Amino acid sequence: MLNPDLAPGFYAGEQVVIGENTYLHHPLRVWLDLADRLECYMRVPERADPLLSITFQKKEPRKRDRTPSGDTEKYGAESEFQRIHKLEEPYFLLDMLEALRSLKLPSDARILDLGVNSGEELHLLDLAYPQNTFEVLGIDHSESALELAKSRFPGYLFLAADINALPADLGQFDLILSIGTLQSANIEVEPVFRRLLKHVKPAGHWILVFPNCRYSAGEISYGARMVNYRDPELSLLFKDVTFFRRYFQKHRYTTTITGKYEVVVTARSLQGV
Known part of the structure; x- marks a missing residue:
């Protein structure tokens, strides 16, 4: 992805021309939102201007909480x-x-x-x-x-x-x-x-x-x-x-x-x- 620090004020998907190359701008928030929807962690980007390399890491499947809703210690001190x-x-x-x-x-x-x-x-x-x-x-x-x-x-x-x-x-x-x-x-x-x-x-x-x-x-x-x-x-x-x-x-x-x-x-x- 294009390093968003190089295009402040641009909107997601807007074209940015740097030298002879054209890139699409995306704020980091876009990638964080995508990671959330894909149930992934977003690792800290690696920088190689004008680009950033972003890695998503899949989260472990969420375990369903089977504690009965009426259990008074479901949200207790040890939970x-x-x-x-x-x-x-x-x-x-x-x-x-x-x-x-x-x-x-x-x-x-x-x-x-x-x-x-x-x-x-x-x-x-x-x-x-x-x-x-x-x-x-x-x-x-x-x-x-x-x-x-x-x-x-x-x-x-x-x-x-x-x-x-x-x-x-x-x-x-x-x-x-x-x-x-x-x-x-x-x-x-x-x-x-x-x-x-x-x-x-x-x-x-x-x-x-x-x-x-x-x-x-x-x-x-x-x-x-x-x-x-x-x-x-x-x-x-x-x-x-x-x-x-x-x-x-x-x-x-x-x-x-x-x-x-x-x-x-x-x-x-x-x-x-």
């Missing part, structure tokens, strides 16, 4: 899930910081994190509001993951509970946050959401995150997958996002939908505005 660090993914980090800052949370806000797991995403609160001291309650059904969360955030409260049967005495919150949880097969999405409505303050907000990716062989791969589909199939993702967006718009929230590998639905209450 492969703990190797994933979402805050190292630029889209996720920047989209979440933008969503949190847009809410202008009060310094003493109460925050409920559903499906908190080991709590890594709670670092986002410190990054978005470094001067604030929030009251945070994290809920998950994995007790081993919650032990990790407690060690990371000793000032926050954590509760082992089934999201389908939340305690009635949780109180009300300025923000209800859920990252990659409400799409789980064992969650009854609409009944859970309707029960959560009594736990958000009249001027409270929501951030709901739905995965549009999967993790495989150490890398993130774009697009929601369904059983028996090899390539991304987004209909269930759109269905869930549309359900929440319609509800929020009907009940005096301004709603934004952002993200790439993770779709971030941010609902800001208009009450009191």
Whole structure:
């Protein structure tokens, strides 16, 4: 391929003339996207101007996770899930910081994190509001993951509970946050959401995150997958996002939908505005 550094500002497929030769320009992103769709690693290119030599290496076939969806330790402290660090993914980090800052949370806000797991995403609160001291309650059904969360955030409260049967005495919150949880097969999405409505303050907000990716062989791969589909199939993702967006718009929230590998639905209450 032509070294893309030699043709800044050119579009993919545009012709570039260097000396007596004509080349087609492609940004590195094109080859990374192709590697993703072919389920390959893209090795570091070798340079021999004006060209780069790119090698794709096939990934090992992805093993199907046969852990029952109701197993409370499917994403526990000893699971492969703990190797994933979402805050190292630029889209996720920047989209979440933008969503949190847009809410202008009060310094003493109460925050409920559903499906908190080991709590890594709670670092986002410190990054978005470094001067604030929030009251945070994290809920998950994995007790081993919650032990990790407690060690990371000793000032926050954590509760082992089934999201389908939340305690009635949780109180009300300025923000209800859920990252990659409400799409789980064992969650009854609409009944859970309707029960959560009594736990958000009249001027409270929501951030709901739905995965549009999967993790495989150490890398993130774009697009929601369904059983028996090899390539991304987004209909269930759109269905869930549309359900929440319609509800929020009907009940005096301004709603934004952002993200790439993770779709971030941010609902800001208009009450009191």
